[in-house]
Amino acid sequence: MLLKEVLKKYQRKEDNLIEILLDYQAIKSNHYISKEEIIEIAEYLSLPESKVCSVLTFYTFFSDKPRGKHIIQVCKDVPCYISSQVNVLKTIEKELGIRVNETTQNQQFTLEFTSCIGCCEAGPAMRINDKIYTNLTADKIKAILSEYRVYMQ
Amino acid sequence: MKMVNLIINNVKVTVEENTSILKAAKKFNMNIPTLCYYEDLGIKSDCRVCVVQVEGKKGLVSSCSTPVSEGMVVYTNSARVLNARKTIVELILSNHDVKCTTCIKNMRCELQNLAKNLGIDENRFPSVFERQPIDDNNPSIVRDPNLCIKCGRCVDVCNNVQGTSVLAFYGRGHETRVSAVFDEHLSDAFCTLCGQCASVCPVGAITEKDDTDLVWKALADPNKHVIVQVAPAVRVSLGEEVGQKIGTIVTGKMVSAMKILGFDQVFDTDFTADLTILEEGNELIHRITNGGVLPMMTSCCPGWINFAETRYPDILDHISSCKSPQQMFGSLAKSFYPQKIGLDPKDIFVVSVMPCTAKKYEAKRTEMSVDGENPDIDVVLTTRELGKMIKQMGIDFENLDEKPFDSPFGITTGAGAIFGATGGVMEAAIRTVYEVVNKKPLESLDFKELRGLEGIKEAEINLNGTMVKVAVAHTLSMAKVLSEQVRNGTSPYTFIEIMTCPGGCIGGGGQPYGTTNKTRLDRISAIYEVDAGMPLRKSHENPEVLALYKDFLKEPLGKLSHHLLHTYYHNRNNKSQTR
Structure with a gap:
């Protein structure tokens, strides 16, 4: 349209x-x-x-630069930060081989920060497209990302 | 008006309701430090520097945005407040390019001053500052985001006073930044270069482009004949730069100071302001009697020209073809003047001192060149830059003798002087047009309805039995109102004066810092005092201007006048954008 x-x-x-x-x-x-x-x-x-x-x-919902199919937004507000046993951003960066605000070469993933997404009691949290993921651990992050990788194949 | 009783720092005070704590404290001689707050602009409460303690309130409140209430007990300097204030300023400094001694705002920076007053001799926080590119891609304004403290004054002025909407906040949280639209250079973002942002910036993030070195270099060159012209508004504001009271008229001392600086001749832009009136007045009469495009709009203000060329390219034929007084001076300085003194125009170096940042751009326009190659005006300095040179030279300004301007551009009239205030060009034009058309003297030369800080002012004059309506606007928001009428064909006026800066040139973007409406009014009174004290108050009675016509130009709107004193405008709206 x-x-x-x-x-x-x-x-x-x-x-x-x-x-x-x-x-x-x-x-x-x-x-x-x-x-x-x-x-x-x-x-x-x-x-x-x-x-x-x-x-x-x-608003982190919007972008003025082209983004990939799946938009991963990692909460960077304080409650998520202090509840983190794991560096969520680093884990994802390593998994996808991109830095924050970058898009994978195959245009599948864009990695961004977001401000609070209202999940402070279950941090650390992130959002992929419209879906929220909470209580993240390194293993959980890897599992979630592989789910999206399966989707795209 | 309902009054409210409260206690500030153990002092019982009574103020009108809805007064902010900040203003209430100030009224009783207790100044609370501020950073984002600026008199006459909107309340932002961005910076939190003005926080105070209010009994019964859990947190500290910002005094700029909190109104007083009955029985309130306020402490503006308790240990808790001081500690918070200090922390706030330390945090601001941790994200600031701290290079104070080499900063253009050294010793006149509000942040530096605040840090000093709060006794910050060490910052507890590590620097998180990341260097960003500087925008100095235009002749007028330098924007250094590394110094920006995100107070929002510039954004406020650009959007709400000027309505130009070039600067805006981008992003959120600690990543918030001020930038021109689409992160473009100011030069590409339809910036009018008015410099109002520079005039309110508390730090060195937005400043005029400093051209004083170019002038020092020319003054030191024995092969250059260096002449200078000074705009009407500078003589009532330069005093502030050298420690005099606001509104002090310093004309004679200013001329002396410039002689000491080494200028070979010191001339008065008021002279070419008188010349402008003769050309522009005759153009108006010509347009009225020959069915030309009306209303005619003034052309002396380069910020307005930039505004019209980018936002209202369809009404450019309404704008008078007269060059501004600065550029009329430039043309004569590179044509008539070298002939008269027997020098090669190439050896003449012309400096302007203007209250304006946009004048720097105007002087660089390619059409502002008599020989089609070299600019007529070599360097434009702002009032602030002249102040800086006087201080660099170590001149004891206060004790200087008063000296007159030099001939042949030295005799001026009150009409030329009032160009510096909003409504002044119109008043000066009416004094001449009325007498030329009606062939009889005006009963009163003072058009009080055209003076003062009201956004749009109107008057009616009788030209040979026909009542003609004129209007005056200052600030680009007000210019927009009148320009829309012209665009829609609904303008009831015959002649319109437009000045970009609030108050006209006396409130220009190159004027001393700290300009508020009160300052503007004081400078305006001084300008009309200059006018009232002049033996001649009508441009068409200036004997040096008349001699210039007799010996050189021949007649207003004549062939030579047309070549030297008139110009044309460009449609610069190449993007069909709505700014």
Whole structure:
């Protein structure tokens, strides 16, 4: 679906910005909003482009750079950090051979940080796409990732 | 108005309700340190430096954003507060490029000052600062993100005062950063280079591009004849840079100081402001009588030109073709002046002192060149940079004698002087246009309705029996309002003056730091005091301007005038972007 068709569903109201971004990013194959699209959305809502950029970069749900099929987001807030027996990020980086904010060469995984995802009592936690994983250990992380690897084959 | 009683540091005080603790304390001579707070701008409570202790409250509260309440007991300097404040500043410093002695803001940095006052002689936190590239890709403004403390003043000014929306916050949490839209250079981001961000930045993260070295070099070169022009607004603000009271008129001492610095001739931009009025006034009359494009809009402000070329390219033919007074001076300095004194234009080095950062850009425009090769103005300094040179030279400014400007660009009028304040160009133009058209003297030269800090001001003048409406706007948010009317064909005006900076040039991006609306009003009063004290107050009565026409230019809007004093504008909106 084209951005224009998504925009048509919404009134030209500033309040609709986040809805539009969520709606459109979900249907885009590489899960990001490009510069050209930011310009188009800003024009539609009569907002400065800088405002759209600010909102887009504030929320970890959104990205202004192309991402892989599966988006892994590791919580970096304090409760997850102090409950960690394992360095979640390092484990994933090692498994996938990428650093944070990078995408695997086969475009399957993008690794990111996120701020709190509301699982403080069961940290450390991460999110892959829409699914939350809690009480992570090194083995658990490896098992979860291999599940996604199976999916993709 | 309901009054509220409270106790601040054991002092019983009574203030109006809804006053912030910060303002209440200040009113009773207790200044709470701040960093993100800036008078006249929005309350951000970003930095937490102004935290205070309120009895009965668990945590400390930021005094800038917390209103007073009845019976409140506040401590602004308890041990707990001091400790928290110190920690906050140490944390800010741990993510800052601490290079104070080599920083352009050394000794005038609010963060440095705060650290000193809080007694921070050692930082308990290790540095987490990561170096980022500096944006110095334009002639006016340098943005060094390594010094940014994310206070948000620049973002506030850029979005809410100027409505230009170039700067914004990106990201969140400790990764928050200030950047131009799409992380572009300012030059690509439709920045108007007005410098209001630089004027409010508490640290050295946004500053003017320092060109003082170029001037020192020229002054030391025996083969260069170095001349300088000084803009109207500088004489009522330079004093602040050298320790004088806000609003002090320092014209004569400023000329003396520049002679000591080594300038061969010191000229007055007020002269070419008078010349601008003759050209622009006649252009207006020409447009009115020949069915030209109306309303006509002024062209002296380079920030406004940048704004129009990027946001309103469709209304460029409304803008007067007159060059700004700075550039009219530049043209004459590289044509008429060398002829008159018998020098090769190439040996003449022209410096401008302007209250403005955008003027640095204006001087670099390719069309601002008489010979089509070399810029007419070689270097533009801001008021702050001139202040810096005076201090570098060790001049005892206060005790200087007063000296007059040099001829042939030295005799000026009150009309030229008021160019420095919002409404001034319009008032100066009316003084001339009215008398030229109606062929009789004005009864009163003071157009009070065009003075002051109101966003948009209007007046009506009688031109040969026809009532003509004029308007004045300052700040680009207000310029937008009038430009939209022009774009939509609904503008009720015949002539519009636009100044980018709040208050006009006296509030320019290159003016002394700490400019607030109160400062602006003081500088404006000083400008009108200069005007009122002038023997001549109408541009068309300036004898040196009249002599220039007689001996050289011949007539306003004539062939030579057209070549030297007029220009054209470009559509620079190459991206069809909505900023």
